[in-house]
Amino acid sequence: MSNQNRSPNAELGLLDATMIGMGAMIGAGIFVLTGLAAEIAGPAAIIVFALNGAVTAFTGLSYAELAASIPKSGGGYAFVREIFDDFASFIMGWMLWFAYMIAGALYALGFAPNFLELLHVYGLVAPPGEVGAIAIPLIDLSVPLAFLLAFVAVLALVALNAVSTAASGSAETIFTIIKVSILVVFVLFGLSSPMFSGAEFQPLFPSNGGAAAILPAMGLTFIAFEGYDLITTVTEEVKNPRENIPKAIFLSLIATVIVYLAVVTVAVGTLGADGLANAGEAGIATAATSFMPTGLPIIQNGGALIVFGAVFSTLTALNAVVIASSRVAFSMGREGQLLPSFGRLHHRYGTPFVAILASAVVMLGSVALPTQSAGNMSSLFFLLSFVIVNVAVIRLRRERPAMNRPYKMPFYPAPPLIGIALNLLLTVVLVEYLFRTDPLAIVLSVGWIALGGVAYLGLKRVGSESEPDAETDKTMASDSEADL
Amino acid sequence: MTTTRDVIIAGGGRVGFQTAEILADRGHDVTIIEREEAVINSIADEWVATVIAGDATNPNIIEQAGVEDADVIAALTGETGLNLAVCLAAAELSPSIRTVARIDRAAGESYTRFVDALVFPERAGARTAANEIIGSDVQTLADVTATLDIMLIRIAEEAPAAGKQLSEVRFPDGTLVISDGEGDRVARSETTLTAGDRYLVAVEPAVADEVMNLLRG
Numbered sequence: 216m217s218n219q220n221r222s223p224n225a226e227l228g229l230l231d232a233t234m235i236g237m238g239a240m241i242g243a244g245i246f247v248l249t250g251l252a253a254e255i256a257g258p259a260a261i262i263v264f265a266l267n268g269a270v271t272a273f274t275g276l277s278y279a280e281l282a283a284s285i286p287k288s289g290g291g292y293a294f295v296r297e298i299f300d301d302f303a304s305f306i307m308g309w310m311l312w313f314a315y316m317i318a319g320a321l322y323a324l325g326f327a328p329n330f331l332e333l334l335h336v337y338g339l340v341a342p343p344g345e346v347g348a349i350a351i352p353l354i355d356l357s358v359p360l361a362f363l364l365a366f367v368a369v370l371a372l373v374a375l376n377a378v379s380t381a382a383s384g385s386a387e388t389i390f391t392i393i394k395v396s397i398l399v400v401f402v403l404f405g406l407s408s409p410m411f412s413g414a415e416f417q418p419l420f421p422s423n424g425g426a427a428a429i430l431p432a433m434g435l436t437f438i439a440f441e442g443y444d445l446i447t448t449v450t451e452e453v454k455n456p457r458e459n460i461p462k463a464i465f466l467s468l469i470a471t472v473i474v475y476l477a478v479v480t481v482a483v484g485t486l487g488a489d490g491l492a493n494a495g496e497a498g499i500a501t502a503a504t505s506f507m508p509t510g511l512p513i514i515q516n517g518g519a520l521i522v523f524g525a526v527f528s529t530l531t532a533l534n535a536v537v538i539a540s541s542r543v544a545f546s547m548g549r550e551g552q553l554l555p556s557f558g559r560l561h562h563r564y565g566t567p568f569v570a571i572l573a574s575a576v577v578m579l580g581s582v583a584l585p586t587q588s589a590g591n592m593s594s595l596f597f598l599l600s601f602v603i604v605n606v607a608v609i610r611l612r613r614e615r616p617a618m619n620r621p622y623k624m625p626f627y628p629a630p631p632l633i634g635i636a637l638n639l640l641l642t643v644v645l646v647e648y649l650f651r652t653d654p655l656a657i658v659l660s661v662g663w664i665a666l667g668g669v670a671y672l673g674l675k676r677v678g679s680e681s682e683p684d685a686e687t688d689k690t691m692a693s694d695s696e697a698d699l
Numbered sequence: 700m701t702t703t704r705d706v707i708i709a710g711g712g713r714v715g716f717q718t719a720e721i722l723a724d725r726g727h728d729v730t731i732i733e734r735e736e737a738v739i740n741s742i743a744d745e746w747v748a749t750v751i752a753g754d755a756t757n758p759n760i761i762e763q764a765g766v767e768d769a770d771v772i773a774a775l776t777g778e779t780g781l782n783l784a785v786c787l788a789a790a791e792l793s794p795s796i797r798t799v800a801r802i803d804r805a806a807g808e809s810y811t812r813f814v815d816a817l818v819f820p821e822r823a824g825a826r827t828a829a830n831e832i833i834g835s836d837v838q839t840l841a842d843v844t845a846t847l848d849i850m851l852i853r854i855a856e857e858a859p860a861a862g863k864q865l866s867e868v869r870f871p872d873g874t875l876v877i878s879d880g881e882g883d884r885v886a887r888s889e890t891t892l893t894a895g896d897r898y899l900v901a902v903e904p905a906v907a908d909e910v911m912n913l914l915r916g
């Protein structure tokens with residue numbers, strides 16, 4: 216429960232809530248991850264995104280039920296805290312916090328090449344791909360440049376959110392509409408472009424992996440659909456939440472899947488899966504510059520509009536996860552699951568200052584990671600967190616049958632069970648894939664969980680030592696209440 | 700831990716619901732136990748608390764409300780006997796819990812032998828009515844305003860604002876520190892917020908949890 220938008224007139228309607236979810240899901244994932252998915256799964260990237268949408272819908276049902284019955288704004292962590300014991304809820308918060316921070320690094324890393332591409336469109340720098348490929352002495356310069364840009368982007372948004380609470384809120388609706396409109400322009404021009412060809416989808420599956428290549432690609436891009444957790448972090452501000460939150464979760468999910476499918480179809484159809492894969496984080500931007508009309512007034516190149524969309528989306532998504540990660544750490548501090556200073560507002564800025572700074576340290580460190588490792592780890596931790604949320608639904612139904620549930624999912628217990636099974640399957644496939652291709656991500660993930668175990672034990676010890684303090688605080692508080 | 704309390708309120712009617720709303724505004728965790736379907740739906744619309752549907756004297760229902768981890772249970776239904784039973788049952792299930800029961804007549808005050816605290820909303824309401832009728836200049840703090848809270852707040856040791864001068868602390872709009880630590884001077888910008896001292900503060904409900912965070916940690 217932080218202080219953003221506590222003024223009584225800041226009420227979000229169904230549209231706003233839906234847009235917050237879509238903003239996070241369409242935000243950066245579509246620009247950053249499409250190229251990476253094409254690299255692993257080829258033209259089947261389109262199936263990857265469709266199946267991920269289906270898998271995540273089961274967890275979406277769980278989120279809808281929990282969010283409608285537990286009136287707290289902490290997202291997944293708040294729900295799990297409601298039913299699980301100290302350690303399980305700590306680990307959930309710890310993982311979700313990390314997932315958001317790494318997502319922040321991922322979006323910053325996606326921002327940098329797209330920003331370079333935007334400068335390139337106007338002839339200010341060499342094409343991002345060619346800088347490294349042609350001029351070898353420039354590698355040393357160009358790689359740090361992208362890294363530096365990502366670093367500066369994180370630093371700027373962290374600073375903004377640390378000293379002001381204005382960067383969050385209902386402006387998100389406008390941002391999302393801008394992003395979606397830009398993508399609609401992309402899809403319309405792409406479909407009518409002579410470059411678009413159904414032949415690019417043959418063969419659908421990559422020759423080296425076959426249909427099995429879909430699974431690791433699904434794991435890698437799972438993070439694209441984490442947006443409904445973000446909807447449930449603002450439920451407090453939503454009008455008539457018991458009806459609007461479940462609706463917003465489903466609407467944003469359906470709309471997002473449609474947008475993804477349309478965009479990926481156009482990107483693969485025009486650029487081909489290989490071309491898309493080569494463009495990496497700037498995949499959509501590269502596809503756009505290849506077919507958008509040139510010679511337009513003011514912006515000159517129509518592709519620049521899409522590249523601008525990519526820059527804008529990665530930045531707003533980065534802003535959203537800076538806020539989300541600090542909210543998770545702030546709630547954990549309030550619950551005594553991190554140092555109490557995490558749960559305090561800054562005396563001057565009114566922001567969860569310590570929580571934001573701590574999140575910033577991890578994010579800035581993670582910017583040094585390869586983009587793919589950041590995506591891998593973020594997806595891994597969202598998968599694990601969502602498994603726990605599904606378990607929480609089942610436990611709440613068993614242990615608190617009398618709890619009022621304004622929204623009850625249909626066909627219980629099938630959806631959470633299927634959700635758990637599918638999320639675990641993707642986790643296993645992703646972990647196996649990481650062992651083969653990205654040991655760094657495995658080491659860092661295990662390291663983070665181990666660090667969590669140490670932090671938990673350390674906090675337990677600190678907590679038990681300061682127990683007398685807590686007692687005096689309690690009696691003081693009740694004294695003052697009695698005097699009133 | 701910190702100042703967030705885990706509170707169970709038995710009875711989500713007028714008194715119970717208003718109480719839940721105030722507590723939730725201040726950032727506490729509230730669970731309401733309520734029997735009536737219509738009341739449950741109106742609580743769900745207001746989005747202040749988790750609701751357990753059932754009879755608050757049923758041990759199974761009290762357990763589902765999370766009595767083991769709760770700090771306080773407040774039985775606020777209109778029936779004194781029922782409230783007493785709820786508090787006794789909760790204390791039986793979780794001996795360390797603080798119990799608060801609503802009573803409907805002064806004779807109920809002897810119940811402090813069984814519960815930690817009593818509330819008598821009818822008398823508080825009557826006092827307000829009496830104040831209004833007489834039009835007296837002297838009024839109880841809680842009754843002066845409609846939604847504005849005038850609170851006496853003791854600064855916690857580890858609170859963000861502890862030891863700071865008022866000019867250094869930026870409170871959200873809708874906050875006014877009225878009196879200084881001794882209570883004999885109006886607060887000025889150079890007034891220091893000393894930990895352990897109490898200050899009279901006017902707060903609008905929308906920013907109450909933020910102010911509590913700054914002053915109480």
